[in-house]
Amino acid sequence: MKSDTAVPVKDAPKTDPRLKLIAARIKKENYKPDALIEILHTAQGAYGYLPIEVLTYIAKALHLPPSRVFSTVTFYHFFSLKSKGEHTCIVCTGTACYVKGAQAILNKLEQQFALKPGQVTKDNKLGVQVARCIGACGLAPAVVIDNDVQGKVNVEEIIQSINEKTGIL
């Protein structure tokens, strides 16, 4: 379907690099509704799951009915609507972040909380996930704790930040 009515979405987010990444992908796909799946892939890659606000943004940008977007998301097992755990720590493992030590962060998280990517603590308090590039390469290595994107992080800071937010240790 050719979309000639598409207008850039006004409330395009200025701050969250992950939303910028999605916005860029949508633009690259020329606001075509048929590119929905590709765009959802990008979004899930950046967020680790698909928050409703992000789906709302995508639906608006592609001029698709919300229910259509939701239907697509729930049809494929690959997509997930929920982050695992009450709190999440998403470690970017895109190229830039990988080079700048994403693996060391993951190792430390595993050592500290006994969590591998995709796992949650028994009490469901904390989940660790990995994301492909979240669009903040300049700030590599990047980690997202809950909705807070943190750049140029070091391992100790991350642990401290998680403790502050979750009171886990």
Add this chain to the structure above:
Amino acid sequence: MNKIPVLIDEKKLEVDPHRTILEVCREHDIEILTMCHLKGIADIGSCRLCLVEVEGINKLMSACTTKVTANMVISTATERIKKYQRITTELFFAERNHVCAVCVSNGSCELQELGYKTGVDNIRYPHLFPQCNVDTSHPWYVMDHNRCIMCTRCVRVCNEVEGAHNWDIKNRGHQVRIISDFDTPWGASTTCTSCGKCLHACPTGAIWPKAIVQGQLVKNPGMITELVEKRKMRL
């Protein structure tokens, strides 16, 4: 247009090509049971009630989505077909929680009517008894998923006729459900215009207006058909 000959239940007919078996049968008063079909909206061939036998083809064909071709030999009421119609009907009942006695649609329900027509007096399959939501958030209408048979007539009428596309489907298999927007309460929909078309398109008591008493609901799916026709004629 040149007519083509077909043979339906041993009756010789001359019919317009490019028509579905269902359309031809309805024109000639040959009964075909349907559920997902609603004249005026797109056919998707999903309920499998309208199956017919076509000579030379081993599998059964859905009358609503199969076009007639010249010299087609069609049977609509063989034992094989009756068997499947009954199975399909029983599965409708087994999949959700249908309690006709307390339903708003009691006496005016396409599913109930289908049960009578196919002679269903017991259900041979285990009931799934799924946990289903009743969404009463819309100011005027109720969506009771217990009574939904997933025919998707509401989805299509809302999308194709009203143009609102409030409804769609989530999940797969037994987990499928009709959803409004992001699976949010109907009353919070950002797309529904409250036109009421889905209510009339719905063959069961799944969608009903609040201003109605049990067993008093009369639905008018034909209104959708007429509406589509009127819109085509409008100059």
